[in-house]
Amino acid sequence: MNILNLEGTEDTPKIIFDNQNKVYEISGRSLPEDSAEFFQPVLDWLDEYKNAPDAETAFQFKLEYFNTASSKLILDILSKLEEVDGAKVTWYFHEDDEDMEEAGEEFSELVDVPFEFKTY
């Protein structure tokens, strides 16, 4: 499996999906001009990974901020995780960021994937 590794920028998140080191994380800020184009590699990666996933895969979402266009794509990614056997999500939010906590709760209500919430 290829390693997906995108450095974060001021308007795009850092993304590492690395099956060798068992790291699956999206973190930082997401407000790209074209969110569909930006997140397509993540969806493609998951499409391949779902064919032979590990028994358990823990996906970390550690977002500081995302715009509404990104939220649509985050839902697409989470929906794709429904097809990955053994997938679970850890949703991180800053301890005083109720909006990010609520956003995670809403996503967890929209998809059928186990969610765990953690503060940082």
Place this chain on the structure above:
Amino acid sequence: MKYIYDLHKTMINKNLILVYEGEFTQDITKSVLAMAERNLESMGEESGIKRKVFNVMVECLQNICKHSETFDEETYGKTTAIFMIGKHDSEYFITSGNPILSDSVAAISSKLENINSLDKDGLKQLYKDIIKNGRLSEKGGAGLGFVDMARKSGKKLTFDFEPINEHLSFFSLKTTIPRN
């Protein structure tokens, strides 16, 4: 040259801390955001308020970017827009003004009126309905911008349309973020 002083006074009287008038692109959006962020930082604003202001700014700026792409210069001439942030003791206000097709005034207006008629739970439900069933527009918008702005604000969105010419209207929008 007096207009310079007048503009300066207007900005102070209206409590404006940042005004940008011109073309809107993703690069300009990033610059305006960086400037506003530094501004809020230097005023020592609380992080929760800063995040909400940032959030509304992004939706506002990206809305303008997406809509300004609609107008080819040959048909409509050069169109520019304005973006402002103001600060009062009890609230921030984020305002934008941009040209839109007069044909879309009714649709935007009814969308905003619907949002303003909803309470917190109603907005949450609307958000979930759109994110679940909606599709990204050709321009990459999720159709969630106004709903998100209203949710972050907790107040009604204020808006207005002024005719510019036979094709275009000037759409003004104001979002308030309480500081307490």
